[in-house]
Amino acid sequence: MSGRTTGRRGKAERAPLNRERVVTAAIALADEKGEAGVTMRAVAARLSVEAMSLYNHVTGRDDILDGMVDAVFSEIELPTSGSGWKTAMRDRAYSTRAALLRHPWAVGLMDSRSQPGPATLRHHDAVLGALIEGGFSIGMAGHAISLIDSYIYGFVLQELSLPFTSDAELADVAGDILRDLPADMYPHLTAIIAERASGQGYDSADEFEFGLALILGALPLLPANPSTEVNTTPENRGV
Template sequence: MSERGKGRRAGRQGAPLSRARIVAAAVALADEKGEPGVTMRALAARLGAEAMSLYNHVAGRDDILDGMVDAVFDEIEPPKPAADWRGAMRDRAASTRAALLRHPWAVGLLDSRSTPGPATLRHHDAVLGALRAGGFSVAAAVRAFSVIDSYLYGFVLQERSLPFTGPAELDEVATGILRDLPTGDYPHLAEAITEHALRPGYDHAGEFTAGLDLILGALRPDGDAPGDAG
């Protein structure tokens, strides 16, 4: 029997195909190869099935993408209505960032689906509910949600593209940049490197919380930041 035939036989003898199993395989495939690597043929090969048999459980690739996004939202701890809405937003942002670091392909997809699944709907409703319970008007809650996520997604995108992954690599990169800077030409950049990035104990990941606190500190339940003329 050919290897291809063995794979199909193994698939038939294993767990039966289902939408949940297909979506889980798609998430794992995207974690390895990125979202473009999730094709019906690649999924069928991973599941040991015929590509056409997947259509008995999903409508197509868009349906799978819907399920993948919903699976990521299902991993995020939703906020609960509480008097401390800032704490609720902070915890929820940390949980979202952790999920996006596990599934970097999802950053550009989370809010892209026109047919959101139940986990997505629950999550969005919980975020808005926590802000409303904190005293935000409907419009202010929507705007606060948007501002927080714009920062959150942007930080993760930047974090994934940085040329270092930890303090040791950061030290090497920053020291190299500083060494190559023409003396006196970029004083503020040199200052930022020596007094911030290269300070003992500096960890770029800590910048996420610091930036988030700036945003949460500026938001107000009535939707008006300090000094806003309305």
């Protein structure tokens, strides 16, 4: 029998195409170019296949986006039972922030899908479970998740939009602003920018923890229905 192999057998076999490979390729594209860079043609090119072959595994771009969001949720650590709700929510918040910083395109998509995947459903169920186990009613658990997620997503959006990524860049940006800022017109703004320019006044992790600690500290003090139960003491009425 001849020891020669055909050209077909001699080539490295390509991994079969499947939904996971399509979604993974789309995530890589989005990490490089943003959500807008994820098109059927671009994903197919990344996989070295024809665009039409993708439809054997996904129904279209929306289906790919569903898979991408579900993949990001799968990267977020699930709350550990018995760890206490504050610890669970703090750990989950930090894990969520880390995942969103790895995938900046995902911030605006996390709660946008009408067809949530298994990782998304598992995540939300576990978070609700940790809060309910900690003594929250179902309604208050819903309020808590909404509040915490609004903070996380908003913080990450702001963090990603900052015009610096290091202390040195922060000092340069703050210094440029100070040079053009009339200190006598904006004394308070000048003071805080000068503090930032010193390189000692801003740390994104510290800022994140400051707000998160306030939220987690306040949650147990909220009424069962914050939208209707308000404090009507004279101080809060302005009397």
